[in-house]
Amino acid sequence: MKTLLCRYTAATLMWSVQLGFSQTEEPDLPYSSGSTGADGAFAPPASMPNRYNFAFAYDSAREEAVVFGGYDRGQSVSWLSGTIRNSGYKPETYTFDGTEWTLRQTDTFVSARYEVEMAYDPERQQCVMFGGLRADGTTLDDTWTWDGNDWNKEEPATTPPARHHHQMIWDSSNNRVLLFGGRSDSGWLSDIWTWDGTNWSQIATTNTPGSSASQQSYGQVVWDSTQNRAVYYNEYYRETYSFDGQAWTEIETANSPNTGIGGRMAYDPLNEEIVWQGGTSSGQTWVFKNNEWSQKNPQNPDHDREYAGMVWDNGNERVLLFGGDTGSGDFQNTSAWDGTNWTQLTGRVYRFDMSAKPDGIWNFTSINIPEWVAVYFDRNAANSPVTWLATEKVTINGRIYLNGETGPDNDLSGRVALGGPGGYDGGLGGVRFDISGRYAGTPGQGPGGGEAPTEERQTGGHGQYTGVYGNTLVQPLIGGSGGGGGSASSNANGGNGGGGGGAILIASSRDIEINGGIQANGGNRSYGGASYGGYGAGGAIRLIADRLIGTGHLEAEGPSSGGEGRIRMEGYYRPLAPNASPVPSATAPVESIDFSNQPALSVISVAGENVAQPPSGSLSSPDVIFTEAGPVSITVQGQNIPQGTPVSVRITSNEGIIELPSGDDPVVSLNASGTATFNTVVPKGTGTIQAFAEFTLTP
Structure with missing residues (x-):
C-alpha cells in the first residue's frame, strides 16, 4: 500500500543539471521506466572548460574552430568534495564543430602555454601557432602547425624572437600569415613577421602605431578582406590604424570602444565590418565600418569578459566568441554574433524550458549531460516537478540544481524567493511599521511553509518537509516549503524567506550513473534590517533504475534543523546510495509508474x-x-x-x-x-x- 499526498500550488523554479558516464553495458534487469521515447535523446551540447588567453583560429577546410592552451582558473564545488578541475596552464587542443566542443587526443605533445596566438593558413589548410608564455616563465619561440588531426613542429631557418601577447592573422591579399608585436623578456615589440609555410621573414614598416612600442602593449589586429588591409585597434589609447603591407596609417574616428583592456575583434565579411566585443569593464559590442566605430545594442548583450577568443565562422557565416576572464573567474560560454544579436551556443549553464510539458513529464530515449555543463530549468505555469523517463542509460557528469532561491532584498518590489521546480516560494518580509502600519510579512508557501511572526523584529519561521508531509516513497513527487518572512520594526523591513528545494524523478529502464551531482536544497534567507526571513526546506530526489551507480553526490538539505527534504533510491544495485544527504530510503524498484491516471x-x-x-x-x-x-x-x-x-x-x-x-x-x-x-x-x-x-x- 502507498500513501499519496496531492497538493495544489503555484510556485516558481530554477534548477541545474549534472552529468555522469559509464564504460560498459550491463545486462538488462526487469525494471521498466515506462518511457515511450517520444522526446528522443536529451544531450545538452558539450562545452569545454573555462579558458582565457589561448590560441584560437577557424579551420575553414574542416569547418571547425580550434583552441589550444590558455589559462584555466579551475573549479571547486564544496558539495562534490572539493576541486573537480585544477587551475593552471593547459596543454589541450579542443575543436568546435558549430554545436559542441571536443577534446582532441593527439599523438604529439605541445607544452602548455598562455598568451599564445595562431592563424589559419587556407593555402596549406593548417593552423599556424607561434610562441607563448610557459608556466615556468619561459617565453617561447617555437612554431607549430595543426593539420586537423595532430600538431607538427616546424623547424624554420629563421624565426621571430620569443614572445607572448602577440597577434597573428591571415593576409589574403598576399597569401601569408602575419605576426604582429607582442612582449619579449626585454619588453614590448613592434615588429612584423610573415610566414610562407616554411620560413619566417621580417618586413620593414613605417609609421608604427604610437610613439613607442609600449603603445602596442594592448590591441587587436584583424584582416579586412574587403579593403585588403590589416586594421589595428588599441583599446588602451583608443587609437585605430590600418596597415597596407608596408606602412601604418592612423584612422581618425569620432567614436571608439571605451571598454577597458582585453577586448577581442574579428572581421565579418558578410556585413563588411569589424566586430569588437568585451573588455575588463564592459560587455559592449561595437562595429568598425567605413572608417568609423559605432556601438551596437543587441537584444541579448554578451557579458563583460577579457582575453577571450573571437573568430569568423565561415561555415555558419557568424562570429564566434569563446571563453575569457571575468575578473572573478574564467568564462565558459560560446556565443555567436549574427550582425544584430548574440546567441549562446554552449556554456556552463544550460536552461531547460519546461513550458512545453504542463505535467513536467518527458519521455526520453537516453539522457547524457556532459562534464562542465549544468542544467537549469525554467518552470512551467503549473510549477510541476521534473520527471525524466528514459528507455536507455542516464549519464550525469555535470551538476543538476533544483535549489530554492535565496531570499532577495526586501526592496518593497514584492519579489519572493522562488522554489525549485515543484517546490514552494518563500514569504515576504514585513514592511516597516511607519509605512505599512503592521509588523508581519507573509508566510512561506507549501504545507510546511514557515510562519510570519506578528511581533516586531522576529525571525520568520523555517520551511519544513520531513515530518510534516510526504512519505518515504516520495509519492507524490513534491518539493520543499518556503521560509516565512521576518517581521519589520518601526523603521526597518523584515527579511524575505528562502524558497523550497524543487523535486525531480529520473527513471531509466537501464542504469543511472551520476559522477557529478543533483542538488535540491532549500534556499537561504535574507536580512531586511529588522529581522531575518526563514530558511527554505530541502526538496525531493527520486531515482529508479536497474542500477544506481557512480561517484557523484545527491543533496536535498534544508539550511535549518528539520528542514531536510527526501531522497528515494530504487535499484537492484545501489552503490550510489551512501553519497546522498539526507540518508535516502533505498529498495529494489517497487513498480513501474503509471502516469496516465495521476491524482x-x-x-x-x-x-x-x-x-x-x-x-x-x-x-x-x-x-x-x-x-x-x-x-x-x-x-x-x-x-x-x-x-x-x-x-x-x-x-x-x-x-x-x-x-x-x-x-x-x-x-x-x-x-x-x-x-x-x-x-x-x-x-x-x-x-x-x-x-x-x-x-x-x-x-
Missing part, C-alpha cells in the same frame, strides 16, 4: 469567480481579485482521487495562516462529483490558497 487537485473557484488553470499563485498578479474583504467560498476539484477523501486548505495572508477545516470543524471531503467547498473569511490584502488531500491506495 491532481485544483482550486477551481474563489468567491464565485472561476480560477484560470493552471493558476499563477503570484502575489504580484493575483488570479482572483475581491472588491471587499469578508466571507468567501472556495471550491476544490480532485481528479483520480477517491470519493470521500478528506481535503484541507491553507490560506496565507498578511494576517497569518488560515487552516481549513480548523479546530473542531467537520471534515470536508470530495463528493461524488469530485469537488469540495469551504467557507471562510479572508482579510484585506493579498494571499495564496493551497489545497491538499492525503489518501491510501491498495493494489
Whole structure:
C-alpha cells in the first residue's frame, strides 16, 4: 500500500543539471521506466572548460574552430568534495564543430602555454601557432602547425624572437600569415613577421602605431578582406590604424570602444565590418565600418569578459566568441554574433524550458549531460516537478540544481524567493511599521511553509518537509516549503524567506550513473534590517533504475534543523546510495509508474469567480481579485482521487495562516462529483490558497 499526498500550488523554479558516464553495458534487469521515447535523446551540447588567453583560429577546410592552451582558473564545488578541475596552464587542443566542443587526443605533445596566438593558413589548410608564455616563465619561440588531426613542429631557418601577447592573422591579399608585436623578456615589440609555410621573414614598416612600442602593449589586429588591409585597434589609447603591407596609417574616428583592456575583434565579411566585443569593464559590442566605430545594442548583450577568443565562422557565416576572464573567474560560454544579436551556443549553464510539458513529464530515449555543463530549468505555469523517463542509460557528469532561491532584498518590489521546480516560494518580509502600519510579512508557501511572526523584529519561521508531509516513497513527487518572512520594526523591513528545494524523478529502464551531482536544497534567507526571513526546506530526489551507480553526490538539505527534504533510491544495485544527504530510503524498484491516471487537485473557484488553470499563485498578479474583504467560498476539484477523501486548505495572508477545516470543524471531503467547498473569511490584502488531500491506495 502507498500513501499519496496531492497538493495544489503555484510556485516558481530554477534548477541545474549534472552529468555522469559509464564504460560498459550491463545486462538488462526487469525494471521498466515506462518511457515511450517520444522526446528522443536529451544531450545538452558539450562545452569545454573555462579558458582565457589561448590560441584560437577557424579551420575553414574542416569547418571547425580550434583552441589550444590558455589559462584555466579551475573549479571547486564544496558539495562534490572539493576541486573537480585544477587551475593552471593547459596543454589541450579542443575543436568546435558549430554545436559542441571536443577534446582532441593527439599523438604529439605541445607544452602548455598562455598568451599564445595562431592563424589559419587556407593555402596549406593548417593552423599556424607561434610562441607563448610557459608556466615556468619561459617565453617561447617555437612554431607549430595543426593539420586537423595532430600538431607538427616546424623547424624554420629563421624565426621571430620569443614572445607572448602577440597577434597573428591571415593576409589574403598576399597569401601569408602575419605576426604582429607582442612582449619579449626585454619588453614590448613592434615588429612584423610573415610566414610562407616554411620560413619566417621580417618586413620593414613605417609609421608604427604610437610613439613607442609600449603603445602596442594592448590591441587587436584583424584582416579586412574587403579593403585588403590589416586594421589595428588599441583599446588602451583608443587609437585605430590600418596597415597596407608596408606602412601604418592612423584612422581618425569620432567614436571608439571605451571598454577597458582585453577586448577581442574579428572581421565579418558578410556585413563588411569589424566586430569588437568585451573588455575588463564592459560587455559592449561595437562595429568598425567605413572608417568609423559605432556601438551596437543587441537584444541579448554578451557579458563583460577579457582575453577571450573571437573568430569568423565561415561555415555558419557568424562570429564566434569563446571563453575569457571575468575578473572573478574564467568564462565558459560560446556565443555567436549574427550582425544584430548574440546567441549562446554552449556554456556552463544550460536552461531547460519546461513550458512545453504542463505535467513536467518527458519521455526520453537516453539522457547524457556532459562534464562542465549544468542544467537549469525554467518552470512551467503549473510549477510541476521534473520527471525524466528514459528507455536507455542516464549519464550525469555535470551538476543538476533544483535549489530554492535565496531570499532577495526586501526592496518593497514584492519579489519572493522562488522554489525549485515543484517546490514552494518563500514569504515576504514585513514592511516597516511607519509605512505599512503592521509588523508581519507573509508566510512561506507549501504545507510546511514557515510562519510570519506578528511581533516586531522576529525571525520568520523555517520551511519544513520531513515530518510534516510526504512519505518515504516520495509519492507524490513534491518539493520543499518556503521560509516565512521576518517581521519589520518601526523603521526597518523584515527579511524575505528562502524558497523550497524543487523535486525531480529520473527513471531509466537501464542504469543511472551520476559522477557529478543533483542538488535540491532549500534556499537561504535574507536580512531586511529588522529581522531575518526563514530558511527554505530541502526538496525531493527520486531515482529508479536497474542500477544506481557512480561517484557523484545527491543533496536535498534544508539550511535549518528539520528542514531536510527526501531522497528515494530504487535499484537492484545501489552503490550510489551512501553519497546522498539526507540518508535516502533505498529498495529494489517497487513498480513501474503509471502516469496516465495521476491524482491532481485544483482550486477551481474563489468567491464565485472561476480560477484560470493552471493558476499563477503570484502575489504580484493575483488570479482572483475581491472588491471587499469578508466571507468567501472556495471550491476544490480532485481528479483520480477517491470519493470521500478528506481535503484541507491553507490560506496565507498578511494576517497569518488560515487552516481549513480548523479546530473542531467537520471534515470536508470530495463528493461524488469530485469537488469540495469551504467557507471562510479572508482579510484585506493579498494571499495564496493551497489545497491538499492525503489518501491510501491498495493494489
